[in-house]
Amino acid sequence: MFETVTLDIATIDFPSEGELKTVQAAELARLIEVGVTSLAALLGKPTGQVRTQLGKAAGIKDFARADIDDLREAAQTLRLRLNEPSVRTPARLPRMQRPTGMGQLPVPRTVKQAAIAMSCGLCADPIKAGEIIGRTRNPKNERLHKTMGWLCQHCLYERREKPRRRDVLLRVFHHLFANNAVDLNAYECAVLSIWLLEDPHVAGTASWQRDPLTATIVRLQTSQQEEKATTWIAFPTARTIIHVLRECAVTPAPADAELLDAITQHLHEWDTNPQGIEHRRYGRGPGFHAQVLQATDRPSVLSERGGPFDLHHAPPPATEKEAEDA
Ligand SMILES: [Zn+2]
Numbered sequence: 423m424f425e426t427v428t429l430d431i432a433t434i435d436f437p438s439e440g441e442l443k444t445v446q447a448a449e450l451a452r453l454i455e456v457g458v459t460s461l462a463a464l465l466g467k468p469t470g471q472v473r474t475q476l477g478k479a480a481g482i483k484d485f486a487r488a489d490i491d492d493l494r495e496a497a498q499t500l501r502l503r504l505n506e507p508s509v510r511t512p513a514r515l516p517r518m519q520r521p522t523g524m525g526q527l528p529v530p531r532t533v534k535q536a537a538i539a540m541s542c543g544l545c546a547d548p549i550k551a552g553e554i555i556g557r558t559r560n561p562k563n564e565r566l567h568k569t570m571g572w573l574c575q576h577c578l579y580e581r582r583e584k585p586r587r588r589d590v591l592l593r594v595f596h597h598l599f600a601n602n603a604v605d606l607n608a609y610e611c612a613v614l615s616i617w618l619l620e621d622p623h624v625a626g627t628a629s630w631q632r633d634p635l636t637a638t639i640v641r642l643q644t645s646q647q648e649e650k651a652t653t654w655i656a657f658p659t660a661r662t663i664i665h666v667l668r669e670c671a672v673t674p675a676p677a678d679a680e681l682l683d684a685i686t687q688h689l690h691e692w693d694t695n696p697q698g699i700e701h702r703r704y705g706r707g708p709g710f711h712a713q714v715l716q717a718t719d720r721p722s723v724l725s726e727r728g729g730p731f732d733l734h735h736a737p738p739p740a741t742e743k744e745a746e747d748a
Contacts, residue, residue: 450496491569515554516554526736545589555572561732595688605654605735
């Protein structure tokens with residue numbers, strides 16, 4: 423028996439963690455089939471049972487319909503199992519508290535512990551192996567929004583209740599990407615107004631001089647005080663906000679600064695179309711933005727992730743009174 427096991431491991435030849443990061447969907451699906459068959463032989467269990475267990479561990483109901491992010495995580499999970507067949511993935515995850523009200527985010531489609539170290543599919547924060555990751559359900563409007571990859575715990579649960587500066591930036595970016603006005607909840611309005619007013623000379627920046635944000639700041643502060651679930655920021659104003667933040671004299675945290683630079687760069691590319699993406703073919707909306715982003719000669723955490731992403735709207739107001747006030 424021992425010899426058979428050794429022989430099986432030697433003949434599996436499963437790719438390394440690093441190799442799996444670059445394998446495409448069809449090959450991942452093939453590797454998973456090979457790996458599942460090998461693991462079943464190692465454990466002396468039926469292939470179907472091992473496949474179902476892997477599906478449960480990786481959050482996949484139907485392997486034929488799984489996308490590349492799901493398949494990659496499943497392949498990494500399988501690789502760990504092949505290396506240590508006796509080690510079972512802990513079945514129970516800690517029960518996560520989902521915020522309520524305007525900070526709420528939809529129930530994730532699947533949640534698991536990361537098989538390997540990775541980075542968040544939205545905010546790009548590093549994720550360690552074993553930390554909670556999850557995927558959202560497919561976007562409601564699949565023609566407009568793209569499906570996000572594996573998200574970190576903060577992006578899954580807390581990004582709207584305890585928004586960081588870069589959560590607000592990402593929200594602005596993905597709304598501009600989709601050619602939409604930006605909707606912010608009271609928490610996000612607070613983060614943004616405090617940031618904008620951090621530099622006492624902010625009104626002297628060239629972008630503010632061109633398009634003063636005085637009324638916008640008042641709206642953001644009012645929304646914060648009145649705890650409004652939704653405040654709409656018009657498209658041109660959202661762009662001005664990005665430019666003003668970039669011009670501010672107060673140096674942002676490195677992660678915020680990097681994101682601000684990337685957004686400014688991509689907004690500029692959408693305006694100037696340096697790679698000559700055909701408007702005739704892609705129009706001037708999100709499809710065009712996606713092509714320009716993909717063709718950029720200076721890739722960023724944003725262009726690597728694509729989009730636009732549906733970052734969720736606050737739940738509809740519970741009463742007519744609230745609807746009038748919103
Ligand atoms: Zn994240």
